[in-house]
Amino acid sequence: MHISTVSVNLLVIVLSLLSRTTEAQHPTYLYHVCPNTSTFSLNSAYQVNRDSLLSSLSSNGSRGDGFYNTTSGRSPAMVYGLFLCRGDFSTSVCQQCVATAATDISRLCPVETTAVVWYDECLLRYSNQNIFSVLAVSPTVYMYNTQNITDQDYFNELLAASVLVAMNSMSIQSENEPPGAKKFAANDTQISRNQTLYILQQCTPDLSGTDCRGCLQFARRNLPTGRRGGRLLSPSCNIRYETYPFYYQTPVAAPPPRTPAEENQSESNRTRVLVATLSATFALLVISLSGFIIWRRRNNRENSQGGQFLDMVEGRIPNEYSRETFSGENGERSQEFPSIQLDILLAATNYFSRENRLGEGGFGPVYKGILPDGKVIAVKRLSRTSGQGIVEFQNEVMLIARLQHRNLVRLLGCCLEKNEKLLVYEFMPNKSLDVFLFDSNFAVQLDWQKRFNIIKGIARGIMYLHEDSRLRIIHRDLKASNVLLDHEMNPKISDFGMARIFEDKNEANTNRVVGTYGYMAPEYAMQGLFSIKSDVFSFGVLLLEIISGKKNNTFHLSENGESLLIFVWKLWSKGDGMELIDQLLVPSCVASEVLKCIHIALLCVQEDPADRPTMSSVIYMLASDGTITLPNPTEPAFSVGRVVSEPISNDGACSVNEVTISNFSPR
Template identity: 60%
Template sequence: MPSLLLSQQKRSAETMITVFKRILFLIFSFPVLTYLVTLTFAVDPFFQSRCVADTGNYTANSAYERDLNSLFNEISSTTKLNYGFFHSKFGEVNAIALCRGDVKLNDCTSCLNGTVSEMKQRCHRYKEAIGWSEFCMLRYSSRNISKRLEISPGACLLNTRSAVAGNPEEILRVLQVLLDYLRRVAAARGALLKYATGNSSLGAQIWYALVQCTPDLSEQDCNDCLEAATEGSGSCCVGQMGCRVLRPSCNLRFESAKFFDAAPAVPPPQSPQSTKEEDKQKKSVWIPLGASLSATLGLALFSACGFFIWRRRNIQEDNENSQEVQLLDLVQGSILDEHSSENFNRENVSRSQEFPSIQLDILHVATNYFCNENKLGEGGFGPVYKGTLADGKAIAVKRLSRTSGQGLLEFKNEVMLIAKLQHRNLVRLLGCCLEKNEKLLVYEFMPNRSLDVFLFDSSMAVELSWPKRFSIIKGISRGVMYLHEDSRLRIIHRDLKASNVLLDHEMNPKISDFGMARIFGGDQNQVNTNRVVGTYGYMAPEYAMEGLFSIKSDVFSFGVLLLEIISGKRNNGFHVSERGESLLTFAWKLWSKGQGMELMDQLLVQSCVAAEVLKCIHIGLLCVQEDPADRPSMSSVVVMLGSETITLPRPVEPAFSVGRVVAEPTEPTSNDRNRSINEVTISNLSPR
């Protein structure tokens, strides 16, 4: 019994010793376990690496290994990264490290340390390797990799969530437009930070994107790298909720949820001047009381003036924005055309299904920020630029100039009118934009520009044979007839002229610029206005002198245009004698003497049909009669042009001349060619 008791006591003691040992083990091993658990959870699930075999391997304890470890130590111990960018060389080893533009310094350092640890394990003994974590990138090589564009090796990392609902190709188009815009912004930044973020919406879904280059790249190299990455996203990212395209010199990422901060984390460095000012302030401890009071009062006065200026500018901007919002609401609330089926790529439509409102950033990218190389010309409204959308569609963007005589009223007028009109001889309005005080109209692009470019340039007029000119005349007449009689609205253009007739790729005419147009009521035949608008040389006499306009005002303008097309000469500035005779009276004299063919442009001698030319001169003279009642309607003009047997009434001599007595150069100036005077007061009129 005593031996049994002793045995039990011995076993109990051994058990206690074992338990005690286990407790000690747990106590001493807890920090290690904690570290291991932390390390396990700290592994970046986004980490990607590429070990490059082309440059060979290094051996243990070699000079290359020592240099590489020195670089790793420098990266791990650094406390100040220049805008998240690190590049250095130790012996044979070149290294580049880059943190994401919105990442704070501590997170950047932590990310680089983790990346160093991963690369030591994954690319052991490789002389060249690259690793990408979520917030940073690290690459090293035995060759020079600084300031060099490299797009391989690369990687594509997809969001693991299910594919997004919707049309993948449509989503990809939205993202490509956004990425193209960000690419230009990032590439254009300086040598410290090439980084940009933004978002774009498609329906209720908002997409967020980020692009970044190593800042040692040139603008062109950064642009090329991101362009290649964007093209790569088209093959590996389709239908995903998020995607990262990784390249040695750049990277991009997009997600359906926001994943970046609004602004870069690293503040811009202070200028040397501001640093000197701070040094002076530190040294200047004793400042006289009088000087302090003067400075305080001066600062208070300066602040008050600044606040007043800021407040005034704010009020002006609020008024402008309020006007724009009211205009957009009015435009979109008024355009309800069941015949309009124009759908300008759904991603561009923001507020209205009937009429697209196109985002400003899309137009910036399409026109390369309205660069001069894309400028097509300039009118009374403002400059017009060529643009190309992401899908390759060419557009023309009319930009309201701040110095233009036209404003919100004309902008609204053009949008409301032309959006309701559908005719093959009227230019199509694809959308408008009202953002950041910009007022933009987007049209279908006319590759041959306007009629005046060909008509009044002897080197280009040879391309306008008589059959083409006759076709253009008939097309314009059908377009004006549609405005007057066949459209849902009865519209007077009021600024019909050669520069407002655009030509498509087949030289078909399309009437444009409806900023001055007016709508007539069903029982209206004539209206009086105190504001005479239009272009010198095309205005009917009753409109120029009395402010009276009607559909017959457009008929007069058409008659002038018709005679210009036949003669290849402008009515405005036409001179054949010291008396400043107009094109209209000159045409009348030749026609009444039976010499009408002498009016014809000599370039048409080989291609003309004499009967058609004489008929068109006859119709032109009928259209420019002094009395509006003597002018034919546009429907009658269309019939006259299409008939070979109809008998035309005899016109009388035009009693109104817009010629000037003062001699001027025959050839128009460059300003006359490009600019339209859309609000004028007529003087020096010469009644006959």
């Protein structure tokens, strides 16, 4: 009897906690796109209308149909907007997601006239063009689980058939429902005796049946296949499949009234039903108690592993690299790598409040924090839904904690408590380089001298990684968003989760290509071969972006499909290299320095790695006064114009292990 009472109390507590967790669950961010090809001025009529529109969308998030579109303002500053919630979520979940999206999109896309943001629970978009009842499949975002299916041919055939069944089901429903009704379908198909395939697809209700079907056909053709899970997101429709149940089953229709004979039969079965119910309840209590015990053991084991990991870090990092302390400890503690208590970081970040949130990466969100002594920090928090795990966490700590250079961001400490994985860095008040380069309102703050100093600082940081540190390190994900700027606009390279220690050989091979397409060297993107010359290629792309103020990945939107590299090569071949320069730099630029930087960048992006210079040679060329003759570049390597985010892996059977590719042009 005592055990039963304990079990009941435990079950009540567990269910209460689960209920609270579900109610307070924050929407799961997936991706956003806001091309900077068209922007509006701060405090303009368009911004006023955009903000009014977002407020209107947010206030209508509780609509029962999960869809709403509206406009704000008048032409030429009119803004069109809509939201769509996933068809299996409740009204309260929809309302919370839309409210979050309306807040986030104005932060993620502060001055762009067109934007879309996707969450697991909803999407929200706005534009300066009419988007109502208009089929839109671009931009397209692909996500997939990195775990492959064994029998891919059989699985892909089954997937195609199942998607078609769901599509036909949606078409039949649409024909029998009034205009504007949900265009949503979910079904499951048995793969084998022990495995089921779950599929969900949805269109915005304002589409016609023909456009919805066309959108889903596009999604079906381009859906990542051969994986344990995948999805395709577009502004007008989406498809997702998994080998585990990820959606809520649709309610079953109420049964018809029973006949008197059936009622009598039901009465005679009540005793048996009661016995079965009591047995099931007791089994549930036993399972809950067992689950709680297993959870406690696992939690203790994870905390123990965290302690062992910190001991390992402290044992490997030289004392002179770990002098930072956070709570006024004496000299005994200051000789160890700082393990910062969770309660200190919770207080510093106001319990990871939205107001303290600085941004979002593949690892998870980053928060600003203020320690009791007034020191400002940045805290990276491994997202519970992130595919990255302890491997990338350890990798970043083990690598960056050993590195000390003025152009590398400083890791101040870490925390592994209560299933939290936190990295603490020095705070960079000016955020990342991409914020300044690709936003005209901020780009004016970067004259040529500042950009030239940033170029040289990045080069020095990479050279240190390649040649001057105790370890030869390949960063593998060098890009503008991974270059942070301090209060004096000095660059500091960050994000070493994908970095690798390079052994004494010319190149290495990996089966897991990670990084960002557009910055990747061709031999790495296509064959998995990486070396110090892979980082040199990425530096060359970054150098051209700094000069032009344009993103390589989105450049082809406005340049007839040409990548930034091909466009630069054509200008250079004609002797028109200065046409590349960001027009904001014209008053301050030094033509000889600009042309020299373009020349160096073209050398860095040569197709053959052997033709690319080392970073020490790059620094020598940057410092030269024009007395040396630089080698002539040849046509640069082909550049993939797509963005890859969250290039991560996770062995969890039920966690979506997603690599995101955003394709900005039709395939």
